[in-house]
Amino acid sequence: SAVISQKPSRDICQRGTSLTIQCQVDSQVTMMFWYRQQPGQSLTLIATANQGSEATYESGFVIDKFPISRPNLTFSTLTVSNMSPEDSSIYLCSVRPGTDTYEQYFGPGTRLTVT
Amino acid sequence: AQKVTQAQTEISVVEKEDVTLDCVYETRDTTYYLFWYKQPPSGELVFLIRRNSFDEQNEISGRYSWNFQKSTSSFNFTITASQVVDSAVYFCALRILTGGGNKLTFGTGTQLKVEL
Numbered sequence: 001s002a003v004i005s006q007k008p009s010r011d012i013c014q015r016g017t018s019l020t021i022q023c024q025v026d027s028q029v030t031m032m033f034w035y036r037q038q039p040g041q042s043l044t045l046i047a048t049a050n051q052g053s054e055a056t057y058e059s060g061f062v063i064d065k066f067p068i069s070r071p072n073l074t075f076s077t078l079t080v081s082n083m084s085p086e087d088s089s090i091y092l093c094s095v096r097p098g099t100d101t102y103e104q105y106f107g108p109g110t111r112l113t114v115t
Numbered sequence: 116a117q118k119v120t121q122a123q124t125e126i127s128v129v130e131k132e133d134v135t136l137d138c139v140y141e142t143r144d145t146t147y148y149l150f151w152y153k154q155p156p157s158g159e160l161v162f163l164i165r166r167n168s169f170d171e172q173n174e175i176s177g178r179y180s181w182n183f184q185k186s187t188s189s190f191n192f193t194i195t196a197s198q199v200v201d202s203a204v205y206f207c208a209l210r211i212l213t214g215g216g217n218k219l220t221f222g223t224g225t226q227l228k229v230e231l
Binding site for chain 2: 001031033035041042043044045048056058090092094102103104105106107108109111
């Protein structure tokens with residue numbers, strides 16, 4: 001399995017500001033994803049982070065609100081832009097180590113509260 | 116479209132009881148993967164098992180066992196002799212391979228409380 005770390009682990013932010021969340025994996029992985037878990041809810045895929053190209057966003061999520069970078073095979077960032085209280089959630093990085101690996105692992109999450 | 120249903124929102128048991136968490140899925144694809152994850156109060160999501168649609172063999176890992184039945188589109192999870200440390204939210208998830216095959220569709224989760 002892959003060991004995934006996220007920074008920050010939690011943050012409290014003011015509305016209208018932006019926060020960048022970092023995801024670091026201890027080994028090169030093929031696929032990296034960003035999920036959101038709103039309070040008391042299930043997980044929803046925001047986007048697939050593609051190395052060297054633009055992320056692939058799911059319906060309801062747009063690049064202007066959630067810009068994503070993936071400069072290499074072990075690192076990705078998710079920015080939550082122009083935040084509102086509705087963005088208060090846990091944001092989780094997820095990885096699938098290889099193209100022939102079907103297990104999928106999640107990072108510890110970033111708990112974001114927007115006031 | 117894919118869907119995962121976990122009808123049990125919350126289950127409470129006394130330690131040492133056996134408990135089964137239900138998961139029913141919907142997909143038109145013939146090739147897919149099913150997952151169970153555990154989310155303890157600390158919040159991280161712990162991978163428990165992955166099962167592909169071609170393999171209907173039940174699996175046992177210690178106190179955990181999984182019953183996959185394609186005929187009823189179910190992938191149920193049983194904890195034998197439950198312990199307080201099993202208290203967590205458990206999520207069932209489905210992944211299909213068509214349309215890019217990247218998205219995990221999660222159920223709404225079952226909160227398991229194991230009490231002394």
